[in-house]
Amino acid sequence: MHPRRALGPALVVVLVAIPVVLWATAAPLGPRFGDLSTSLTNLGVAFGLAGVSAFAVNLVLGARIGFADRLFGGLDKLFAFHR
Numbered sequence: 001m002h003p004r005r006a007l008g009p010a011l012v013v014v015l016v017a018i019p020v021v022l023w024a025t026a027a028p029l030g031p032r033f034g035d036l037s038t039s040l041t042n043l044g045v046a047f048g049l050a051g052v053s054a055f056a057v058n059l060v061l062g063a064r065i066g067f068a069d070r071l072f073g074g075l076d077k078l079f080a081f082h083r
Contacts, residue, residue: 019053020050061079
């Protein structure tokens with residue numbers, strides 16, 4: 001795989017991870033994972049943030065924006081990743 005073509009998927013991973021990292025660093029993690037109930041709730045919040053972010057990135061990938069096409073090395077590769 002050409003190094004430039006790997007930039008698209010890596011950028012998608014970073015864009016999906018940013019909200020989760022911001023959430024994790026906003027407050028101490030200790031109280032968020034004190035017992036099973038709060039742990040599961042906070043895991044749900046983290047996965048929900050990642051899911052909403054992935055959905056938003058998916059909308060951008062499906063919009064046929066030129067810079068995204070270049071990041072993935074072609075429209076066919078972008079749509080394969082989008083799928």
